[in-house]
Amino acid sequence: MTASVVSEDLDTYRLRAREWLAANMPKQQVVEELVAEGDDDEQWLRARELQAILFKGGFAGICYPREYGGQGLAPEYQKVFTEESAGYEMPILLNVPTLSICAPVILDMGSEEQKLEYLPKVLSGEIVLVQFLSEPSGGSDLAGLITRAERDGDVFMLNGAKTWSTSAYAADYGLCLARTDSTVPKHRGLTMFLLKTDLPGITMRRITQVNGSTEFCEEFFDDVVVPASQVVGEVNNGWAVASRQLFWERTAVGGGSPYVSGSGNRNAAEGELDLIGVAEETGQLADVRVLELIGESYAMHEVQDNLIARVTAAITADQLPGPAASIIRLFHAETDQRDDDIGLAIAGGAAVTGKVGVRGPGEMGTRYLMRQGASLGGGSTEMSRNIISERVLGMPREYAADRDVPFNQVKRSR
Ligand SMILES: Cc1cc2nc3c(=O)[nH]c(=O)nc-3n(C[C@H](O)[C@H](O)[C@H](O)COP(=O)(O)OP(=O)(O)OC[C@H]3O[C@@H](n4cnc5c(N)ncnc54)[C@H](O)[C@@H]3O)c2cc1C
The missing domain is CATH 1.20.140 (Butyryl-CoA Dehydrogenase, subunit A; domain 3)
Structure with a gap:
């Protein structure tokens, strides 16, 4: 990876980015035909290739710390690079959730080993990350989820189901929130796992939407053996990790992430x-x-x-x-x-x-x-x-019948 010049001023950086882009990145082709989301394996491969080119050139992970493969620069540099990259093919597919939601969670909440292991691979396009949060029983009450992970020595046994997982078919890992203790109130018994998507016991299915897209997936977990080393943050403190993830999700969906690179829609053909x-x-x-x-x-x-x-x-x-x-x-x-x-x-x-x-x-x-x-x-x-x-705004909290009640004593419909 080319070392970036941290003291470089924005104008010099802009010129260097402009020259590098012209010499290294392919020009965006105007494509009239739209590729259905979910029917886009080639685009995912292409996105990984493009990300690898950015990484090699020292323009991947502009706001990620240098020790984990990034460039350690301020958001203004990312903004400049995005402006300059207009008109070039960019790995837009990797922006959400990989670069703007999941990797920042590993950065903020992961162990040093996890950061060193996964972040350079994410920034070089080697691995794609997604979110396994919502469940068939509902997504708004995230802390009330029922997928469970039971500890057995150095591993956890995962059982349950997730749904609406955007792009999971193209991913290598998913941040998966599961219940590890049901004897305590709902927020206190959760754990976040960085789950490999192809582990034995995981069945992934596509969901067809009304517009024909099959980008959503649902996953069923049957006695999936997950190494304890895949816990992000602490066991039973997964709500802290999930809260950080929701922060990055709102920031990314709102358009305020410092970690996205390039502009345009996730569908490269769409514009x-x-x-x-x-x-x-x-x-x-x-x-x-x-x-x-x-x-x-x-x-x-x-x-x-x-x-x-x-x-x-x-x-x-x-x-x-x-x-x-x-x-x-x-x-x-x-x-x-x-x-x-x-x-x-x-x-x-x-x-x-x-x-x-x-x-x-x-x-x-x-x-x-x-x-x-x-x-x-x-x-x-x-x-x-x-x-x-x-x-x-500090207005009164919404009433919740399950507040401070151990999860296994909360009444729920069958
Ligand atoms: C484009 C898209 C991408 C998505 N990607 C992912 C993904 O990658 N991974 C993932 O895990 N999930 C994903 N989701 C799922 C998404 O997070 C959920 O749809 C969302 O959290 C709502 O959950 P739900 O659909 O189960 O609705 P429910 O939670 O069942 O809610 C139904 C309705 O009731 C309302 N409601 C519920 N509780 C309250 C309350 N306390 N006060 C007021 N109103 C309330 C909700 O606002 C909603 O309108 C995605 C969804 C979409 C549309």
Whole structure:
């Protein structure tokens, strides 16, 4: 790996990044055909290759510490690199959750051995990480999960099920939260594991969504033997690890992660939402009502960018508590869903009759089918509002019948 020059000023860094990108990274091709999420094995391989090129060139993990394979630079350097990388093919698929949620959890909560073992492999594209949090019984009450891991000497025996695991089919490890003690209240008996996805006893299935995507997976665990060395943080203190993970998830979903590199959607072929293109294609570029809708979308994104900058700066400076990341997570859903509504309104009937799987008005129809995803993925917006009211504004806590009750004595429906 090329050593980075820590004292380099931003302008010099920008020029060096510009030259390196031109010499080493392939130019982004404009692809009209959209690849269905879940049907994208080649894109995952490509993302790993591209990440390896960044790593070799000293431009991977720009804000990760140098001792774990990163560059140890401030977020401004990442921002500059992302600006310069526009127009180049980048491993966008690895941004969420691998680089912006899971690896930061290992960095913040993992043992020294785990950081040295896994982080360089993540940053070089060798391993992909995902999240095994939600369960068929529900995701909002995360601490109430029922997947259990029983200790047997140096190993744990894992049994249960997880669901809605984005991109798990392409992953090497998942951060998996399980119950290790049910005799204590729900938050106190949990443990986080870095679980290898191909261990004997794990059955992974794809879930087909209404838009045709099969990127979600569900996993069933039957007597999976997990080495105790895979515990992240302490046994029965998994809630602390999960809380950190939720912080990074809200930050990433909200658009404020310092660990993402490059811009654009996870689907490399998709590119940014193109409302002007849709208006042009449907002959409405001179329609004032349509221009107002496009202007509204641009204004929302401008507000979002400034909100992200303000909230992340305030959290970094301890002027706002960590749970304030829910503010940008919530605004992401508002912006995303308004975009979907606007896209559909402009495309009109062409959203239904337009060609599916290519950019243009038809894309607005399939985007709209996924509209509600933005208010669920990364924790629901209702939960974000709860967190903002209770932990940022200091309003009274929501009543919970299971508070301080040992988990095995909590009444639950069959
Ligand atoms: C795009 C996307 C990606 C995802 N990726 C992953 C992933 O990689 N890994 C993973 O583990 N999960 C993932 N999820 C699952 C996601 O975390 C859950 O959908 C989410 O936490 C909500 O859980 P649930 O769907 O079980 O709804 P439930 O928890 O059953 O909630 C149902 C509804 O009730 C509301 N509700 C529940 N409790 C309260 C309360 N106390 N106050 C007010 N309202 C409440 C919720 O807001 C929601 O609207 C993903 C989901 C989406 C849409």
